[in-house]
Amino acid sequence: MSFDVSAVRTGFPALAAGTAYFDGPGGSQTPQVVADAIAGALRAPLSNRGTVTRAERNADDIVHAARAAVADLLGADPRGIVFGRSMTQLTFDIARTLAGGWTAGDEVLVSRLDHDANVRPWVIWAERAGATVRWIDFDPESGELAVEHVTAQLSERTRLVAVTGASNLIGTRPDLAAIAEAVHRAGALLYVDGVHLAAHASVDVAALGVDFFACSPYKFFGPHLGALAASPELLEQLHPDKLLPSTDAVPERFELGTLPYELLAGTTAAVDFLAGLGGSSAGSRRERLLASMAAVEEYEDGLRQRIETGLAELGPVTLHSRARHRTPTLLATFAGRSAADAYRFLAELDVNAPAGSFYAYEPARRIGLPDGGGLRIGLAPYNDDSDAARLLEGLAKFLG
Missing domain, CATH: 3.90.1150.10 (Aspartate Aminotransferase, domain 1)
Structure with missing residues (x-):
């Protein structure tokens, strides 16, 4: 094409x-189409989500449309798309939630190749849970992070591995499918920082086998917020801190407060813009x-x-x-x-x-x-x- x-x-x-x-x-x-979508959402009737008034329905439609758009971009299930203020915020939230199940002797693996947003949240919450942090190295000469670098640190006590989909510093793209297979053989979860990858390559979360994939729409023409993809079944097993009256439904239980509807409208427009870069209107x-x-x-x-x-x-x-x-x-x-x-x-x-x-x-x-x-x-x-x-x-x- x-x-x-x-x-x-x-x-x-x-x-x-x-x-x-x-x-x-x-x-x-x-x-321009993204800016127009943001402005259009703000100009239209808008309120908290619901089904009674037009303003409520507009907000609800925007949220569902954004989940569907990001799911299409990442090859994920719309029911497992979580939105937050940033990828960093989402990662801190997931780290805090997962750490509630970690104990002394458990191990969390982070990589020397990663942006600090996929390092520090895991280090902080592992230390608070009494878990051990182990480091995945990479070759500084070639810039390569191979699956062998990961398997060298895996053990039966590994609970989570955090690794980048692509280095925001030097561009390295580790073999995520091979890493996911190794991590799952060890009985652990894989959290991928996909912020830099999603802007440059097609992503299929299901095919890669990653458990969590976080990205930022503003890296691929959208507004400033974060998005996380995971299976709804996995999210059902996690119970994050939330307000008492807020819903316990997935994925909403992970989204604190009112979502930025105008930014979600811009996210959908950004994904649609990406879908048009190949010049074809045929197909899904x-x-x-x-x-x-x-x-x-x-x-x-x-x-x-x-x-x-x-x-x-x-x-x-x-x-x-x-x-x-x-x-x-x-x-x-x-x-x-x-x-x-x-x-x-x-x-x-x-x-x-x-x-x-x-x-x-x-x-x-x-x-x-x-x-x-x-x-x-x-x-x-x-x-x-x-x-x-x-x-x-x-x-x-x-x-x-």
Whole structure:
């Protein structure tokens, strides 16, 4: 299926100003249709969910539509889609709930490759429960996290394994299906931070075999909130803290307070926008999403390779993104020059490529990043050849 980047770009008002955005891993730009959906929800009659008034029905319809949309995106059951303020908040909530069943001697595995949002909640609640935290390493030279890294730490006392679907720092994509199989053989649960993965590849939670998959719509053109996919049967077994009069139904028992209906409307619009990136209106939304994300992955990978080739010609550049299977995310450092200085230099040229460690505290330390971190070049489906050329020209000037 073809991918028409020129057509895609027309949907983003922010691109009209001429800035080249390579900061998608921190949050993508927003299509007009998503902004319109948010505004439309706020303009329509709206109240707490119910079935009596039009305002109540509007709110209820928005919630059900958003659950269906995210389920289509992730290959999940709509009855197992939980919304929250952020992926971080959802992970803290699930960690707190699961930790209620952990005791001294139980083990929780976290990885050195992960964003801190999929590390610290598990460390905090494991320690409070008296459980032992074990660390999954990765190869700092290749950036690979293999299933063997996981199995080396598994035991009969393992209760949960937390691992990323794709590193937000260096792009590495671990083999989630193989990891899930190993984790389940040990009798443990697998929690996946899918924030960076869901923006760049098709996801099938059921086929992968993961127990929890968390993501953030604002990384794939939506508004700022978090979403979690799990089987309804698993969620039925968990009993989170909640208010006494709030429903005990799944998935609502995990959603504290009133949901942000306007943001959910924007999330549905973002998923629909993604489903249209492949240029076809045939088939179900899930089928169109699979085709679109395959086209996105092929397009972004080609653009990534062109940028890598250009960076290699610049001289004193070290690329830390080396895994065989990865997202279009490059982390670079420069001999004798600060990544933060490169970030500011490029910004003056209207090229946004930020510097830092991006809350990926453990992998940044493991690969030996300097205090200022690295320059992260993250692609999105709206990046084109002219963006890449401007980035490379700007870095050539910066390096003299």
